[in-house]
Amino acid sequence: MxxxxxxxxxxxxxxxxxxxxxxxxxxxxxxxxxxxxxxxxxxxxxxxxxxxxxxxxxxxxxxxxxxxxxxxxxxxxxxxxxxxxxxxxxxxxxxxxxxxxxxxxxxxxxxxxxxxxxxxxxxxxxxxxxxxxxxxxxxxxxxxxxxxxxxxxxxxxxxxxxxxxxxxxxxxxxxxxxxxxxxxxxxxxxxxxxxxxxxxxxxxxxxxxxxxxxxxxxxxxxxxxxxxxxxxxxxxxxFGFSPNYNFKKALKIPAGFIEFHLEVVHGIIEKAKIFGDFFASKPIELFEEQLVGQHHELTSLKRLLQSIDLTAFFGKVTEEEILEGFK
The missing domain is CATH 3.30.930.10 (Bira Bifunctional Protein; Domain 2)
Known part of the structure; x- marks a missing residue:
């Protein structure tokens, strides 16, 4: 030995x-x-x-x-x-x-x-x-x-x-x-x-x-x-090796109530659905589509959020508030 x-x-x-x-x-x-x-x-x-x-x-x-x-x-x-x-x-x-x-x-x-x-x-x-x-x-x-x-x-x-x-x-x-x-x-x-x-x-x-x-x-x-x-x-x-899972998180922020639902396969978001009583000038489906294919990982998601006009989808929100929905 x-x-x-x-x-x-x-x-x-x-x-x-x-x-x-x-x-x-x-x-x-x-x-x-x-x-x-x-x-x-x-x-x-x-x-x-x-x-x-x-x-x-x-x-x-x-x-x-x-x-x-x-x-x-x-x-x-x-x-x-x-x-x-x-x-x-x-x-x-x-x-x-x-x-x-x-x-x-x-x-x-x-x-x-x-x-x-x-x-x-x-x-x-x-x-x-x-x-x-x-x-x-x-x-x-x-x-x-x-x-x-x-x-x-x-x-x-x-x-x-x-x-x-x-x-x-x-x-x-x-x-x-x-x-x-x-x-x-x-x-x-x-x-x-x-x-x-x-x-x-x-x-x-x-x-x-x-x-x-x-x-x-x-x-x-x-x-x-x-x-x-x-x-x-x-x-x-x-993280990515994890078995497939469904994730959900609800937030109450000044812009309203937001609920995030994700289907994640090998760490990659395959489906995203967002509900809430917030007001948006653009269809939320366009935001959901941009989530598909992203790693369910905060660094990747933060980069994505920085490239998007979040106010068009959620009203007056901050990047940090929306990022919280994926934690």
């Missing part, structure tokens, strides 16, 4: 590294540890916009990254340690999460933390979740990865994942918001993610006597960064 400690706190880099390592080491067992700066990690089959508080995320410069595995959306920051096991497919029962969560439970139990695996893939203490885990199978290998909330900023976590459930109608997998907790409440107050890294690494070495430390090479770093730029930093992967 190769033990890898990521040198980066960039979520784009660390999520990209999982795919890169999967292809780069087709037969070796790997154990990867990483810590991300504030970021939201979305499950592969989720509608990203329906999982995040977009205004809050943009305002606080929180990265949003889609991972390769299914499951729900999670928040990462520097108080959260992430671990990832890569093994050959078929060596273990794919639906059994206990094998690779056991090292986490062992070190915590030794420290007096009454942590347990409950349900299929969650680690809990006193009925509250501190670790969610997910899996994927690809290229003959299996990845199981998980989080460990040590000293995460819970207020930011709550705000970043606070979503209006009435905006989106789709068949995408929705996250179940569990009661979560930080392990720092059960450990010495000076415990750090590095402390957990060291304890977990020692536990893995004890159970895998041939385990060796592996440092990412210059070629590895270049390969990960290439994949990051081509895929994991892109709107197409993080």
């Amino acid at each position: 190769l033990l890898i400690d990521s040198p980066s706190h960039n979520a784009y880099f660390n999520i990209a590294s999982e795919e890169y390592l999967l292809k780069q080491f087709p037969t070796e067992d790997l154990f990867l540890l990483y810590v991300n700066a504030p970021s939201i990690i979305v499950g592969k089959f989720q509608n990203t916009l329906a999982e995040i508080n977009l205004d809050y995320v943009n305002e606080h410069h929180i990265k949003v990254v889609r991972r390769m595995s299914g499951g729900g959306t999670v928040y990462h920051d520097l108080g959260n340690l992430n671990f990832s096991f890569h093994t050959l497919l078929g060596q273990h029962d794919f639906m059994d999460f206990s094998i690779f969560t056991e090292p986490v439970l062992k070190i915590l139990n030794r420290l007096g933390v009454p942590a347990i695996l409950q349900g299929r893939n969650d680690l809990l203490v006193d009925g509250k979740k501190f670790s969610g885990n997910a899996k994927l199978a690809r290229h003959g290998k299996m990845i199981q990865h998980g989080t460990i909330l040590l000293n995460s900023e819970m207020e930011i976590l709550g705000e970043a994942l606070k979503v209006n459930p009435l905006k989106y109608v789709d068949k995408a997998i929705k996250s179940t918001r569990s009661r979560v907790t930080n392990l720092i409440d059960y450990l010495p107050k000076d415990t750090t993610t590095n402390d957990l890294k060291n304890l977990l690494t020692q536990e893995i070495i004890k159970n895998n006597p041939g385990a060796q430390t592996y440092e990412l090479t210059k070629e590895d770093l270049e390969g990960i960064e290439k994949l990051m730029k081509e895929k994991y930093e892109t709107w197409d992967w993080n």
Whole structure:
């Protein structure tokens, strides 16, 4: 087994590294540890916009990254340690999460933390979740990865994942918001993610006597960064890959009541319908037609709105007021 400690706190880099390592080491067992700066990690089959508080995320410069595995959306920051096991497919029962969560439970139990695996893939203490885990199978290998909330900023976590459930109608997998907790409440107050890294690494070495430390090479770093730029930093992967959905938003502004209805396919607006009691000198259908083919993404829509005389369609409105209808 190769033990890898990521040198980066960039979520784009660390999520990209999982795919890169999967292809780069087709037969070796790997154990990867990483810590991300504030970021939201979305499950592969989720509608990203329906999982995040977009205004809050943009305002606080929180990265949003889609991972390769299914499951729900999670928040990462520097108080959260992430671990990832890569093994050959078929060596273990794919639906059994206990094998690779056991090292986490062992070190915590030794420290007096009454942590347990409950349900299929969650680690809990006193009925509250501190670790969610997910899996994927690809290229003959299996990845199981998980989080460990040590000293995460819970207020930011709550705000970043606070979503209006009435905006989106789709068949995408929705996250179940569990009661979560930080392990720092059960450990010495000076415990750090590095402390957990060291304890977990020692536990893995004890159970895998041939385990060796592996440092990412210059070629590895270049390969990960290439994949990051081509895929994991892109709107197409993080937002456009989302399953098809219907979006609606109602606004009450000085110009009147406006209701926006969108049908979105792979992140692209295919149909748009706008209702309301506003007054327009031009048919609103002309505005709806200009929305078709646009990304359901604020930067693209802002550029479009800047090129249109909005007062002809809505009366006395601002660009910001209309843009709000697409959030």
